[in-house]
Amino acid sequence: MSNGTRVLKALRRSTLQAIPTLGVILVLNFFLLRLAPGDAAEVMAGEQGVATEESMAAMRKLFGLDIPVLDQFVAYINNLLHFSLGYSPRYGMQVEDLIAQRLPGSILLMGVALVFALGIGIFIGTVMARYVGRLPDRILSVVSLVFYSVPGFWIGLMMVVLFSVTLGWLPSGSDQTIGADYSGLEWLWDRVSHLILPALSLSLVFIAIYARLTRASMLESQGQDYVRTAAAKGLSPRAITFRHVLRNALLPVTTMAGLHFGTLLGGAVVVETVFSWPGLGRLAFESIMRRDFNVLLGILLLSSILVMIANVITDLVQAWLDPRIEVR
Amino acid sequence: MATTLLEVENLTVRFPRLAAVQDLSFSVGVGETLAIVGESGSGKSITALALMRLVPPPGRITGGSIRFDGRELTALPDAAMRKVRGAEIAMIFQEPMTSLNPVLTIGRQIGETVRLHEGVSRRIARARAIELLDLVRIPEPHRRVDDYPHQLSGGMRQRVMIAMAVICRPKLLIADEPTTALDVTIQAQVLALLDNLRRELSMGLLLITHDLGIVGQWADRVVVMYASRKVEEGSPDAILDAPWHPYTQGLMAASPRHAGDLHYRRTPLVEIPGSITSAFGETGCPFVPRCALAEARCREVVPPPLSLGDHLVACVRHDPFKEAADVALAG
């Protein structure tokens, strides 16, 4: 079976499996959120400091909170079937429009963080495996242990202190300089410089994980018989590492990266809040505080879909990397 | 004998806690098949790897010389040694199941050797790989070239290993127990294939095995190793019909194909008692702990090799000249 058909088969299987999962997630999210104390009307009333029975009732009616929960659910599903995620009175717009505004920011941040995590992690892991037991390995082991054990947002804050406050090299928040009218390269550097710190703090813990994982699985692959075969062909140590060892060693790393996508989303909530990055994570945080269930449900649903897409991509990468994965 | 291709003298390979090969000397002529036999742990594989300078660390070659085709391999710089591996000396391993990379097609793995040593394009390498698959008699090579190792049987994988090894027409092919992992019917096919290739490509063949049964049919000369040393060397006829060393006699008696022969009735061994590990770290002949004929002087020094004609033995009990005289007197 060729590489192409294997990958296509993997794609079809994963997509079919995703549909029922999505249904279950939807039901669970909807009813779990109703268990949280308070609702949007109470929060708003609290913020305004005055609340009469009548105004509360009016707000609940406006938000659609005055009907029984089951009816709310039916209404929500009905909305979904019409490709609508409902309305957010707080933001005064359709939830899907709100999410569409914030999604690119999050995707950008998470994508760059993932590239950092995999790129830097695999590179460090490869170096550690090449120099196992020697100085580079020892130093990098300690560094990765630190990254692993210290919370990402704390390192993020420390980097803000160092690079933004003390050195003044990089901005400390937002995704671009507000009010600036850059173009061309200037614009690009403005965006990139805003991205570096949040993406790094989001990826540090994953860099550490992938580095250690790559190191371990490279060491395991290095002892395999096919590595000896490659050496007997006359390949240089470098060619052996890149052509024979690394590809086998990457299999467990891609599995892990796929599983970590959900964790990465969770991390994005914290990092976006710390760096006031306009993304879904911060939106989720705000809507929890405001009991803005429609927004929250929309974000949760979208996150589930993102995680599933990530799983599909993981499956595809695996099927592509490992010919032994036979797709049923 | 044909001109010498490989000449090994007093080769010694040490690991921190043991010597895997000691004082080993042998030679392989152009187009000749030399068999190295010995039971598990006697140092056969380490010898083979030493010839390729691929002894796994912390093991290393600590003495002796390996002269190959006019060069001293032990003194060659790493880069020059890499040019020898795969191109001039190639090796086939014992485990066809794990010796191929599971994530690369066999075509790429076979072609990799020519691409490396002859710098040909990917397309030509692929064409050569198909040619070689055909040469090692894999059916439908055009289709098989894109297969992954897990799609092939053990026998086919060993053929792929062989194709990979001979694609650059090496002068010497080392086959380390090429058939041990295969079932009997396939063993004979693979050995016949190796023998054909040896003739067609006029390679020297170093055939490592622990099966004395295949030696008579395929080898020109035989070296018997025991506990890191050579204990006997000779033509297959001499080794099979009239072994001198008690260990070789024991091996013969333990080999099902020869156990019935009358020759070995005089040896009290059916199964060689003890195990090879008991031999390390002692003085004197390494076989003493398991030898039924051992006497006091056997424990004093490692017996020096003695030879008569091209038959050589390292056993103090066995003076070839005395034996020859006995035979002459009896006859």
Ligand SMILES: Nc1ncnc2c1ncn2[C@@H]1O[C@H](COP(=O)(O)OP(=O)(O)OP(=O)(O)O)[C@@H](O)[C@H]1O
């Ligand atoms: N990596 C290693 N580290 C330490 N000792 C080793 C290593 N590899 C081999 N040895 C030792 O070297 C000796 C010779 O091993 P070798 O693999 O050459 O045996 P062999 O004759 O090929 O046996 P087999 O028939 O089982 O393949 C053995 O005592 C073995 O324990």
Ligand SMILES: [Mg+2]
């Ligand atoms: Mg061996």
